[in-house]
Amino acid sequence: QKEVEQDPGPLSVPEGAIVSLNCTYSNSAFQxxxxxxxxxxxxxxxxxxxxxxxxxxxxxxxAQVDKSSKYISLFIRDSQPSDSATYLCAMxxxxxxxxxxxxxxxxx
Amino acid sequence: GAGVSQSPSNKVTEKGKDVELRCDPISGHTALYWYRQSLGQGLEFLIYFQGNSAPDKSGLPSDRFSAERTGGSVSTLTIQRTQQEDSAVYLCASSLERGTYEQYFGPGTRLTVT
Structure with missing residues:
Protein backbone atom coordinates (compact mmCIF):
# COMPACT_ATOMS: atom_id res chain seq x y z
CA GLN A 1 0.00 0.00 0.00
CA LYS A 2 1.31 3.45 -0.92
CA GLU A 3 1.72 5.99 1.89
CA VAL A 4 -0.35 8.49 -0.08
CA GLU A 5 -3.22 7.53 -2.39
CA GLN A 6 -4.74 9.86 -4.95
CA ASP A 7 -7.27 9.16 -7.70
CA PRO A 8 -5.51 9.94 -11.01
CA GLY A 9 -8.71 11.00 -12.78
CA PRO A 10 -9.07 12.51 -15.29
CA LEU A 11 -11.77 14.72 -13.87
CA SER A 12 -13.73 16.95 -16.25
CA VAL A 13 -16.22 19.54 -14.99
CA PRO A 14 -17.99 22.55 -16.54
CA GLU A 15 -16.78 26.07 -15.87
CA GLY A 16 -18.21 27.48 -12.66
CA ALA A 17 -18.60 24.12 -10.93
CA ILE A 18 -17.20 23.28 -7.51
CA VAL A 19 -14.32 20.82 -7.73
CA SER A 20 -13.35 18.41 -4.97
CA LEU A 21 -9.95 16.72 -5.04
CA ASN A 22 -8.96 14.20 -2.38
CA CYS A 23 -6.12 12.13 -0.97
CA THR A 24 -5.89 9.49 1.69
CA TYR A 25 -2.79 8.51 3.63
CA SER A 26 -1.58 5.90 6.03
CA ASN A 27 1.27 7.55 7.97
CA SER A 28 -0.03 9.25 11.12
CA ALA A 29 3.29 11.09 11.49
CA PHE A 30 2.47 13.49 8.64
CA GLN A 31 2.14 17.06 9.98
CA ALA A 63 -7.86 22.96 1.82
CA GLN A 64 -9.21 20.61 4.46
CA VAL A 65 -7.36 18.09 6.61
CA ASP A 66 -9.08 15.39 8.67
CA LYS A 67 -6.33 13.59 10.56
CA SER A 68 -8.77 11.26 12.32
CA SER A 69 -9.81 9.86 8.95
CA LYS A 70 -6.38 10.38 7.31
CA TYR A 71 -8.10 12.27 4.51
CA ILE A 72 -7.35 15.60 2.88
CA SER A 73 -9.32 17.61 0.34
CA LEU A 74 -8.90 20.59 -1.95
CA PHE A 75 -12.02 22.45 -3.03
CA ILE A 76 -12.06 24.86 -5.95
CA ARG A 77 -15.06 27.21 -6.18
CA ASP A 78 -16.21 28.90 -9.38
CA SER A 79 -13.77 26.81 -11.39
CA GLN A 80 -12.14 28.44 -14.41
CA PRO A 81 -10.56 26.95 -17.55
CA SER A 82 -7.23 28.27 -16.22
CA ASP A 83 -7.58 25.83 -13.30
CA SER A 84 -7.08 22.94 -15.75
CA ALA A 85 -3.94 21.21 -14.52
CA THR A 86 -2.72 18.22 -12.54
CA TYR A 87 -3.10 18.62 -8.78
CA LEU A 88 -0.73 16.70 -6.52
CA CYS A 89 -1.23 16.31 -2.82
CA ALA A 90 1.91 16.09 -0.71
CA MET A 91 2.54 15.32 2.93
CA GLY B 1 14.42 36.37 -9.31
CA ALA B 2 15.50 33.38 -11.36
CA GLY B 3 13.82 30.09 -10.62
CA VAL B 4 15.17 26.56 -10.84
CA SER B 5 16.47 25.79 -14.30
CA GLN B 6 17.11 22.42 -15.89
CA SER B 7 18.84 21.35 -19.07
CA PRO B 8 18.28 19.92 -21.54
CA SER B 9 14.50 20.30 -21.68
CA ASN B 10 14.25 17.21 -23.86
CA LYS B 11 16.67 14.35 -24.40
CA VAL B 12 16.29 11.40 -26.74
CA THR B 13 18.93 8.71 -26.37
CA GLU B 14 19.52 5.17 -27.51
CA LYS B 15 19.29 2.27 -25.10
CA GLY B 16 22.67 1.62 -23.52
CA LYS B 17 23.96 5.20 -23.77
CA ASP B 18 24.81 7.37 -20.76
CA VAL B 19 23.00 10.67 -20.15
CA GLU B 20 23.65 13.67 -17.92
CA LEU B 21 20.89 15.95 -16.70
CA ARG B 22 21.68 19.32 -15.15
CA CYS B 23 19.94 21.38 -12.48
CA ASP B 24 20.63 24.97 -11.41
CA PRO B 25 18.83 25.64 -8.11
CA ILE B 26 17.66 28.98 -6.79
CA SER B 27 20.59 30.95 -5.40
CA GLY B 28 20.86 30.53 -1.64
CA HIS B 29 18.81 27.34 -1.48
CA THR B 30 20.78 24.74 0.44
CA ALA B 31 18.51 21.76 -0.24
CA LEU B 32 18.25 20.14 -3.68
CA TYR B 33 16.08 17.21 -4.71
CA TRP B 34 15.78 15.02 -7.80
CA TYR B 35 12.49 13.31 -8.67
CA ARG B 36 11.30 11.11 -11.50
CA GLN B 37 7.76 11.51 -12.84
CA SER B 38 6.22 8.78 -14.95
CA LEU B 39 2.68 8.76 -16.28
CA GLY B 40 0.30 8.01 -13.42
CA GLN B 41 3.14 7.34 -10.98
CA GLY B 42 3.44 10.68 -9.25
CA LEU B 43 6.75 12.06 -8.12
CA GLU B 44 9.27 9.36 -7.27
CA PHE B 45 12.01 10.65 -4.95
CA LEU B 46 15.51 9.87 -6.21
CA ILE B 47 18.14 11.76 -4.21
CA TYR B 48 18.48 14.71 -1.84
CA PHE B 49 21.39 17.06 -1.11
CA GLN B 50 21.58 19.33 1.94
CA GLY B 51 24.54 21.67 2.16
CA ASN B 52 27.77 19.77 2.74
CA SER B 53 26.08 16.75 4.31
CA ALA B 54 26.20 13.30 2.75
CA PRO B 55 23.36 13.00 0.21
CA ASP B 56 20.29 10.85 0.86
CA LYS B 57 20.49 8.35 -2.00
CA SER B 58 17.72 6.10 -0.71
CA GLY B 59 15.48 6.68 -3.74
CA LEU B 60 17.93 5.81 -6.50
CA PRO B 61 16.42 2.80 -8.32
CA SER B 62 19.70 1.13 -9.31
CA ASP B 63 23.46 1.63 -9.35
CA ARG B 64 23.14 2.98 -12.89
CA PHE B 65 21.87 6.21 -11.33
CA SER B 66 24.19 8.68 -9.62
CA ALA B 67 24.19 12.38 -8.85
CA GLU B 68 26.58 15.00 -7.62
CA ARG B 69 26.33 18.56 -6.48
CA THR B 70 29.36 20.74 -7.00
CA GLY B 71 30.09 23.71 -4.76
CA GLY B 72 26.72 23.41 -3.09
CA SER B 73 25.00 24.72 -6.20
CA VAL B 74 24.66 23.02 -9.60
CA SER B 75 23.72 19.34 -9.62
CA THR B 76 24.11 16.67 -12.30
CA LEU B 77 22.09 13.45 -12.44
CA THR B 78 23.81 10.74 -14.47
CA ILE B 79 22.12 7.63 -15.81
CA GLN B 80 24.48 5.00 -17.18
CA ARG B 81 23.54 2.34 -19.72
CA THR B 82 20.03 3.76 -20.13
CA GLN B 83 17.08 1.40 -20.41
CA GLN B 84 13.64 2.03 -21.91
CA GLU B 85 12.08 2.01 -18.44
CA ASP B 86 14.21 5.07 -17.61
CA SER B 87 12.01 7.13 -19.95
CA ALA B 88 10.29 9.75 -17.77
CA VAL B 89 10.38 13.40 -16.80
CA TYR B 90 13.19 14.15 -14.36
CA LEU B 91 12.39 17.05 -12.06
CA CYS B 92 14.75 18.99 -9.86
CA ALA B 93 13.59 21.05 -6.89
CA SER B 94 15.30 23.26 -4.36
CA SER B 95 14.33 24.69 -0.99
CA LEU B 96 15.82 27.02 1.58
CA GLU B 97 16.52 24.22 4.02
CA ARG B 98 15.61 20.65 4.77
CA GLY B 99 12.75 21.28 7.16
CA THR B 100 10.69 23.50 4.89
CA TYR B 101 7.50 22.18 3.33
CA GLU B 102 7.86 24.27 0.17
CA GLN B 103 9.94 23.09 -2.74
CA TYR B 104 10.52 25.07 -5.92
CA PHE B 105 10.57 22.93 -9.02
CA GLY B 106 12.28 23.34 -12.34
CA PRO B 107 10.46 22.60 -15.63
CA GLY B 108 11.99 19.14 -15.88
CA THR B 109 13.94 17.16 -18.47
CA ARG B 110 11.87 14.82 -20.61
CA LEU B 111 14.02 11.74 -21.25
CA THR B 112 13.10 9.27 -23.98
CA VAL B 113 15.13 6.09 -24.37
CA THR B 114 14.63 4.40 -27.75
Missing part, protein backbone atom coordinates in the same frame (compact mmCIF):
# COMPACT_ATOMS: atom_id res chain seq x y z
CA UNK A 32 2.27 19.26 6.88
CA UNK A 33 -0.26 18.77 4.09
CA UNK A 34 0.28 20.51 0.78
CA UNK A 35 -1.35 20.84 -2.61
CA UNK A 36 0.81 21.45 -5.65
CA UNK A 37 -0.51 22.45 -9.09
CA UNK A 38 1.28 21.34 -12.23
CA UNK A 39 0.50 22.75 -15.66
CA UNK A 40 1.39 20.75 -18.73
CA UNK A 41 5.13 20.68 -19.46
CA UNK A 42 5.88 22.62 -16.25
CA UNK A 43 7.15 21.71 -12.81
CA UNK A 44 4.75 21.58 -9.84
CA UNK A 45 4.20 24.76 -7.83
CA UNK A 46 2.94 25.03 -4.26
CA UNK A 47 -0.71 26.08 -4.18
CA UNK A 48 -1.62 25.72 -0.51
CA UNK A 49 -0.41 24.13 2.67
CA UNK A 50 -2.01 23.26 6.01
CA UNK A 51 -0.31 22.39 9.25
CA UNK A 52 -2.04 19.62 11.20
CA UNK A 53 -5.85 19.47 11.05
CA UNK A 54 -8.37 22.05 9.98
CA UNK A 55 -9.35 24.22 7.06
CA UNK A 56 -7.51 26.90 5.16
CA UNK A 57 -9.01 29.21 2.59
CA UNK A 58 -7.26 31.25 -0.11
CA UNK A 59 -9.54 32.95 -2.60
CA UNK A 60 -11.42 30.28 -4.53
CA UNK A 61 -9.39 27.47 -2.95
CA UNK A 62 -10.06 25.68 0.35
CA UNK A 92 5.52 15.81 5.15
CA UNK A 93 6.84 14.11 8.25
CA UNK A 94 10.62 13.81 8.01
CA UNK A 95 10.42 14.08 4.22
CA UNK A 96 7.81 14.99 1.64
CA UNK A 97 5.76 12.25 -0.02
CA UNK A 98 3.73 13.14 -3.12
CA UNK A 99 0.52 11.63 -4.41
CA UNK A 100 0.30 10.53 -8.02
CA UNK A 101 -1.75 13.58 -9.04
CA UNK A 102 -5.28 14.13 -10.36
CA UNK A 103 -5.66 15.55 -13.85
CA UNK A 104 -8.40 18.20 -13.87
CA UNK A 105 -10.04 19.71 -16.94
CA UNK A 106 -12.48 22.63 -16.75
CA UNK A 107 -14.77 22.82 -19.81
CA UNK A 108 -15.68 26.38 -20.96
Missing amino acids: YFMWYRQYSRKGPELLMYTYSSGNKEDGRFT KASKIIFGSGTRLSIRP
Whole structure:
Protein backbone atom coordinates (compact mmCIF):
# COMPACT_ATOMS: atom_id res chain seq x y z
CA GLN A 1 0.00 0.00 0.00
CA LYS A 2 1.31 3.45 -0.92
CA GLU A 3 1.72 5.99 1.89
CA VAL A 4 -0.35 8.49 -0.08
CA GLU A 5 -3.22 7.53 -2.39
CA GLN A 6 -4.74 9.86 -4.95
CA ASP A 7 -7.27 9.16 -7.70
CA PRO A 8 -5.51 9.94 -11.01
CA GLY A 9 -8.71 11.00 -12.78
CA PRO A 10 -9.07 12.51 -15.29
CA LEU A 11 -11.77 14.72 -13.87
CA SER A 12 -13.73 16.95 -16.25
CA VAL A 13 -16.22 19.54 -14.99
CA PRO A 14 -17.99 22.55 -16.54
CA GLU A 15 -16.78 26.07 -15.87
CA GLY A 16 -18.21 27.48 -12.66
CA ALA A 17 -18.60 24.12 -10.93
CA ILE A 18 -17.20 23.28 -7.51
CA VAL A 19 -14.32 20.82 -7.73
CA SER A 20 -13.35 18.41 -4.97
CA LEU A 21 -9.95 16.72 -5.04
CA ASN A 22 -8.96 14.20 -2.38
CA CYS A 23 -6.12 12.13 -0.97
CA THR A 24 -5.89 9.49 1.69
CA TYR A 25 -2.79 8.51 3.63
CA SER A 26 -1.58 5.90 6.03
CA ASN A 27 1.27 7.55 7.97
CA SER A 28 -0.03 9.25 11.12
CA ALA A 29 3.29 11.09 11.49
CA PHE A 30 2.47 13.49 8.64
CA GLN A 31 2.14 17.06 9.98
CA TYR A 32 2.27 19.26 6.88
CA PHE A 33 -0.26 18.77 4.09
CA MET A 34 0.28 20.51 0.78
CA TRP A 35 -1.35 20.84 -2.61
CA TYR A 36 0.81 21.45 -5.65
CA ARG A 37 -0.51 22.45 -9.09
CA GLN A 38 1.28 21.34 -12.23
CA TYR A 39 0.50 22.75 -15.66
CA SER A 40 1.39 20.75 -18.73
CA ARG A 41 5.13 20.68 -19.46
CA LYS A 42 5.88 22.62 -16.25
CA GLY A 43 7.15 21.71 -12.81
CA PRO A 44 4.75 21.58 -9.84
CA GLU A 45 4.20 24.76 -7.83
CA LEU A 46 2.94 25.03 -4.26
CA LEU A 47 -0.71 26.08 -4.18
CA MET A 48 -1.62 25.72 -0.51
CA TYR A 49 -0.41 24.13 2.67
CA THR A 50 -2.01 23.26 6.01
CA TYR A 51 -0.31 22.39 9.25
CA SER A 52 -2.04 19.62 11.20
CA SER A 53 -5.85 19.47 11.05
CA GLY A 54 -8.37 22.05 9.98
CA ASN A 55 -9.35 24.22 7.06
CA LYS A 56 -7.51 26.90 5.16
CA GLU A 57 -9.01 29.21 2.59
CA ASP A 58 -7.26 31.25 -0.11
CA GLY A 59 -9.54 32.95 -2.60
CA ARG A 60 -11.42 30.28 -4.53
CA PHE A 61 -9.39 27.47 -2.95
CA THR A 62 -10.06 25.68 0.35
CA ALA A 63 -7.86 22.96 1.82
CA GLN A 64 -9.21 20.61 4.46
CA VAL A 65 -7.36 18.09 6.61
CA ASP A 66 -9.08 15.39 8.67
CA LYS A 67 -6.33 13.59 10.56
CA SER A 68 -8.77 11.26 12.32
CA SER A 69 -9.81 9.86 8.95
CA LYS A 70 -6.38 10.38 7.31
CA TYR A 71 -8.10 12.27 4.51
CA ILE A 72 -7.35 15.60 2.88
CA SER A 73 -9.32 17.61 0.34
CA LEU A 74 -8.90 20.59 -1.95
CA PHE A 75 -12.02 22.45 -3.03
CA ILE A 76 -12.06 24.86 -5.95
CA ARG A 77 -15.06 27.21 -6.18
CA ASP A 78 -16.21 28.90 -9.38
CA SER A 79 -13.77 26.81 -11.39
CA GLN A 80 -12.14 28.44 -14.41
CA PRO A 81 -10.56 26.95 -17.55
CA SER A 82 -7.23 28.27 -16.22
CA ASP A 83 -7.58 25.83 -13.30
CA SER A 84 -7.08 22.94 -15.75
CA ALA A 85 -3.94 21.21 -14.52
CA THR A 86 -2.72 18.22 -12.54
CA TYR A 87 -3.10 18.62 -8.78
CA LEU A 88 -0.73 16.70 -6.52
CA CYS A 89 -1.23 16.31 -2.82
CA ALA A 90 1.91 16.09 -0.71
CA MET A 91 2.54 15.32 2.93
CA LYS A 92 5.52 15.81 5.15
CA ALA A 93 6.84 14.11 8.25
CA SER A 94 10.62 13.81 8.01
CA LYS A 95 10.42 14.08 4.22
CA ILE A 96 7.81 14.99 1.64
CA ILE A 97 5.76 12.25 -0.02
CA PHE A 98 3.73 13.14 -3.12
CA GLY A 99 0.52 11.63 -4.41
CA SER A 100 0.30 10.53 -8.02
CA GLY A 101 -1.75 13.58 -9.04
CA THR A 102 -5.28 14.13 -10.36
CA ARG A 103 -5.66 15.55 -13.85
CA LEU A 104 -8.40 18.20 -13.87
CA SER A 105 -10.04 19.71 -16.94
CA ILE A 106 -12.48 22.63 -16.75
CA ARG A 107 -14.77 22.82 -19.81
CA PRO A 108 -15.68 26.38 -20.96
CA GLY B 1 14.42 36.37 -9.31
CA ALA B 2 15.50 33.38 -11.36
CA GLY B 3 13.82 30.09 -10.62
CA VAL B 4 15.17 26.56 -10.84
CA SER B 5 16.47 25.79 -14.30
CA GLN B 6 17.11 22.42 -15.89
CA SER B 7 18.84 21.35 -19.07
CA PRO B 8 18.28 19.92 -21.54
CA SER B 9 14.50 20.30 -21.68
CA ASN B 10 14.25 17.21 -23.86
CA LYS B 11 16.67 14.35 -24.40
CA VAL B 12 16.29 11.40 -26.74
CA THR B 13 18.93 8.71 -26.37
CA GLU B 14 19.52 5.17 -27.51
CA LYS B 15 19.29 2.27 -25.10
CA GLY B 16 22.67 1.62 -23.52
CA LYS B 17 23.96 5.20 -23.77
CA ASP B 18 24.81 7.37 -20.76
CA VAL B 19 23.00 10.67 -20.15
CA GLU B 20 23.65 13.67 -17.92
CA LEU B 21 20.89 15.95 -16.70
CA ARG B 22 21.68 19.32 -15.15
CA CYS B 23 19.94 21.38 -12.48
CA ASP B 24 20.63 24.97 -11.41
CA PRO B 25 18.83 25.64 -8.11
CA ILE B 26 17.66 28.98 -6.79
CA SER B 27 20.59 30.95 -5.40
CA GLY B 28 20.86 30.53 -1.64
CA HIS B 29 18.81 27.34 -1.48
CA THR B 30 20.78 24.74 0.44
CA ALA B 31 18.51 21.76 -0.24
CA LEU B 32 18.25 20.14 -3.68
CA TYR B 33 16.08 17.21 -4.71
CA TRP B 34 15.78 15.02 -7.80
CA TYR B 35 12.49 13.31 -8.67
CA ARG B 36 11.30 11.11 -11.50
CA GLN B 37 7.76 11.51 -12.84
CA SER B 38 6.22 8.78 -14.95
CA LEU B 39 2.68 8.76 -16.28
CA GLY B 40 0.30 8.01 -13.42
CA GLN B 41 3.14 7.34 -10.98
CA GLY B 42 3.44 10.68 -9.25
CA LEU B 43 6.75 12.06 -8.12
CA GLU B 44 9.27 9.36 -7.27
CA PHE B 45 12.01 10.65 -4.95
CA LEU B 46 15.51 9.87 -6.21
CA ILE B 47 18.14 11.76 -4.21
CA TYR B 48 18.48 14.71 -1.84
CA PHE B 49 21.39 17.06 -1.11
CA GLN B 50 21.58 19.33 1.94
CA GLY B 51 24.54 21.67 2.16
CA ASN B 52 27.77 19.77 2.74
CA SER B 53 26.08 16.75 4.31
CA ALA B 54 26.20 13.30 2.75
CA PRO B 55 23.36 13.00 0.21
CA ASP B 56 20.29 10.85 0.86
CA LYS B 57 20.49 8.35 -2.00
CA SER B 58 17.72 6.10 -0.71
CA GLY B 59 15.48 6.68 -3.74
CA LEU B 60 17.93 5.81 -6.50
CA PRO B 61 16.42 2.80 -8.32
CA SER B 62 19.70 1.13 -9.31
CA ASP B 63 23.46 1.63 -9.35
CA ARG B 64 23.14 2.98 -12.89
CA PHE B 65 21.87 6.21 -11.33
CA SER B 66 24.19 8.68 -9.62
CA ALA B 67 24.19 12.38 -8.85
CA GLU B 68 26.58 15.00 -7.62
CA ARG B 69 26.33 18.56 -6.48
CA THR B 70 29.36 20.74 -7.00
CA GLY B 71 30.09 23.71 -4.76
CA GLY B 72 26.72 23.41 -3.09
CA SER B 73 25.00 24.72 -6.20
CA VAL B 74 24.66 23.02 -9.60
CA SER B 75 23.72 19.34 -9.62
CA THR B 76 24.11 16.67 -12.30
CA LEU B 77 22.09 13.45 -12.44
CA THR B 78 23.81 10.74 -14.47
CA ILE B 79 22.12 7.63 -15.81
CA GLN B 80 24.48 5.00 -17.18
CA ARG B 81 23.54 2.34 -19.72
CA THR B 82 20.03 3.76 -20.13
CA GLN B 83 17.08 1.40 -20.41
CA GLN B 84 13.64 2.03 -21.91
CA GLU B 85 12.08 2.01 -18.44
CA ASP B 86 14.21 5.07 -17.61
CA SER B 87 12.01 7.13 -19.95
CA ALA B 88 10.29 9.75 -17.77
CA VAL B 89 10.38 13.40 -16.80
CA TYR B 90 13.19 14.15 -14.36
CA LEU B 91 12.39 17.05 -12.06
CA CYS B 92 14.75 18.99 -9.86
CA ALA B 93 13.59 21.05 -6.89
CA SER B 94 15.30 23.26 -4.36
CA SER B 95 14.33 24.69 -0.99
CA LEU B 96 15.82 27.02 1.58
CA GLU B 97 16.52 24.22 4.02
CA ARG B 98 15.61 20.65 4.77
CA GLY B 99 12.75 21.28 7.16
CA THR B 100 10.69 23.50 4.89
CA TYR B 101 7.50 22.18 3.33
CA GLU B 102 7.86 24.27 0.17
CA GLN B 103 9.94 23.09 -2.74
CA TYR B 104 10.52 25.07 -5.92
CA PHE B 105 10.57 22.93 -9.02
CA GLY B 106 12.28 23.34 -12.34
CA PRO B 107 10.46 22.60 -15.63
CA GLY B 108 11.99 19.14 -15.88
CA THR B 109 13.94 17.16 -18.47
CA ARG B 110 11.87 14.82 -20.61
CA LEU B 111 14.02 11.74 -21.25
CA THR B 112 13.10 9.27 -23.98
CA VAL B 113 15.13 6.09 -24.37
CA THR B 114 14.63 4.40 -27.75
